[in-house]
Amino acid sequence: MAIEKWVAQDVYIDQLPAVEVHQALPAMDFLLEAAEAIQREVFWTLANLFNLEVDVIFFDTTTAYFEIEGEDADGLRRWGHSADDHPKMAQVVIGLAVTRDGIPVRCWVWPGNTGDQNVVAEVKRDLNGWKLNRVVVVLDTGFNSEANRRILQGAGDHYIIGEKLRVGPQGVPAEALRRGGKYRRLPDGLEIKEVVVGGDSAAxxxxxxxxxxxxxxxxxxxxxxxxAELRQRLEALxxxxGEAHTKAACELRAHETFGRYLRQTRGARLVIDAAKVRREAALDGKFVISSSDDFLPAEDLVYGYKQLWQVERVHRDLKHTxxxxxxxxRLDDRIRSHVLLCWLALLMIRVAENETGQTWRQMRDLVAPIDVGRHATAHGEVWQVRPSPKSRRRCFRP
Known part of the structure; x- marks a missing residue:
């Protein structure tokens, strides 16, 4: 929809019946110049007004694509791992920091070929610039590395981060999973076990x-x-x-799903790897997290990590709402400004939802569509905003 039509029909801005594209673009440039100050002031204003829990920050990334051919040789629009299942489209990587109440408090934009491992230092540096109190940053497995864990512990802060269940080319269970100990059951049915690796060493x-x-x-x-399916396929081979593998046997061994459960005998036959099946069974229903905080109870670490769904929900709303x-x-600055505008819109949506207890869809249905127009009065023409007849019938009918 053209911006002129959108302003005229979907929003109300006092004394602004319409706006043209050539007016909006310079405003985007102005917004970007003040991006750092805007995000900082918005965060502290919300923290004071709504008593946000600022001691825990959830962070994750997603991608947004462009409908263009190729990619920029030097710019933000690059090919990379797509969260939207559009691997052949240029994209950007968007990072969001979210509070435990689901409110996005800061956004970042990186080239589309940027990996999760490469953004943690910038995120931590920017959050440090806000001079927060002690912060625990919660991240998913993709951000986990020794270097990033050291960064996250800077300035007395801590992390809660997801861990890989398997390590090495053979997919051996991580060391923490090979340690003994009893599980204890939480009220919601989850079973947890705490493990310390490395004793009192620096590791x-x-x-x-x-x-x-x-x-x-x-x-x-x-x-x-x-x-069961694999057994049938092996029987069909x-x-x-001592015979050489057929094409069908080679394809089965290379299969992404079935191949992981196969091994080759000395006689070159393919059989189910019973040891691999037992190792996989031992991992059923499990995930592992780690933390640099020695004082938070284990159950708090678990529930804190599970709240990463708040970021996933923000990402969904960013794309679909x-x-x-x-x-x-096309220009990098306009792309960054576009994301900043979307972040501001999402911020207002989430604050409104938290304060009213209603979803954004419910609020839109309540007030939209809206009639906006000039109306003659004894004192001249004035702007009036009122629900349309359709909205009045729906919202105000006894």
């Missing part, structure tokens, strides 16, 4: 292993279904001892 790390019994059963059933994508800007 000491604190892990919490979490097992979800319901998820474990789903994992078991899924694996059994895969193994009609392998003979605010419509950050697709983007049609």
């Amino acid at each position: 000491r790390r604190r892990f919490v292993i979490v097992r979800n019994p319901e998820e474990a059963e789903r994992d078991r059933q899924k694996r059994e279904s895969i193994l 009609k392998q003979k001892q 605010v419509d950050v994508r697709p983007m049609y800007h």
Whole structure:
């Protein structure tokens, strides 16, 4: 929709019946110049007004694509790992810091080929610039590295971060999973076990292993279904001892799902790897997190990590409610300003939802569509905003 039509029909701005594109673009440039100050002041204003919990910050990234051919040789629009399942489209990477109440308090934009491992230092530096109190940053597994964990502990802060279940080319369970100990059951049914690796050395790390019994059963059933199909495919190969592999056998061994459960005998036959099946069964329903904070209770670490869904919800709303994508800007500054505008819109949406207890869709249905126009009065023409007849029938009918 053209911006002129959008301003005329979907929004009300006092004394501004319409706006043209050539007026909006310089305003975007002005907004970008003040981006740092705007984000800082918005955050502190919200923290004071709504008593935001600022001690825990959730961070994650997503991508937004462009409907163009190729990519920029030197700019933001680059090919990379797509969160939108558009690997052949140029994109940008967008980072959001979110409070435990689901309010996005800061945004970042990076080239589309930027990996999660490469953004943590900038995020931590920018958050430090706000001079917050002690902060615990919660991140997913993709950000985990020794260097990033050191960065996250700077200035007396801490992290809660996801860990890989398997390590090495053979997919061996992580060391924390190979340690003994009893699980204890939480009120919601999760089972947790705390493990410390490294003793009192400088390499000491604190892990919490979490097992979800319901998820474990789903994992078991899924694996059994895969193994049943795999047995049928092996039988169909009609392998003979010492014979070279057929094309079908090679394809089965290279299969992304079935190949992980296969091994080759000395006689060159493909069989199900029973040891691998047992290792996988031991991981059913489990995930592992680690933290640099030795004093937070293990259950708080678990529930804190599970709240990363707040960021995932913000990402969904950014794409499907605010419509950050697709983007049609070409200049890097305009792209950054576009994301900043979407962040501001999403910020207002989330604050309104938290204060009213209603979803944004419910609020839109209540007040839209709206009639906006000039109306003659005894004192001259004035602007009036009122619900349309359709909205009045829906919202104010006894």
